Amino acid sequence: MKIIFLGAPGAGKGTQAEYVSERLGIPTISTGAIIREATKAGTEMGLVAKEYVERGALVPDDVVIGIVKERLAKSDCDKGYILDGFPRTVPQAETLDAMGVKLDAVVSLEVSDEVIVERMSGRRVCSNCSKSYHTVYKPSPNGDACECGTPLTVRADDAPDVVRSRLTVYHSSTEPLKKFYGDKGLLRIVEGQDKVEDTTERTFAALGI
């Protein structure tokens, strides 16, 4: 299956993608995680992207499209994949179409802005394996460390003022994708405001898996 997760920053795309990925045995491709790794490694792309990420802006379409094209060409994508955080603009979605990608479903996780701001304050991430946790809703079994043993950190772009900018960008640039995919009959709206496991149940039902 080829699935897209849409939703505001912190809506739970990465978390739900992880469960769907386990269930279906297909990889999750997170453009945000690829960008963070490139920034950490100090590559040219990573350094260009860093400046956008830090102020909560979108990285230019051509950069992100390059990342996705390279990643989708790898053999582990042959049986399908989940896109987490891509596309985020209509031109990105049009490029995916032009690449001949035939999607099975686009899941939009719906969470109000107030809940997002509250949730983001508790998000903790692993800089080693990219796993994401929440201090209250999805704590690590290892306390302040990841399951892989690396101490958890707060993402710089999860600071409240940056989160607000990211929400504004989401509403103006990414939300129009709901109509884009709705018109193609691919959109599945999933309420994402309750407990993680309730959202997972609804996501699986929406995907028929």
Ligand code: AMP
């Ligand atoms: P995420 O981990 O999905 O929240 O992404 C973190 C940041 O990476 C975003 O706020 C953007 O700055 C950048 N980014 C990730 N995916 C995209 C994309 N598809 N288009 C543009 N920028 C992106």
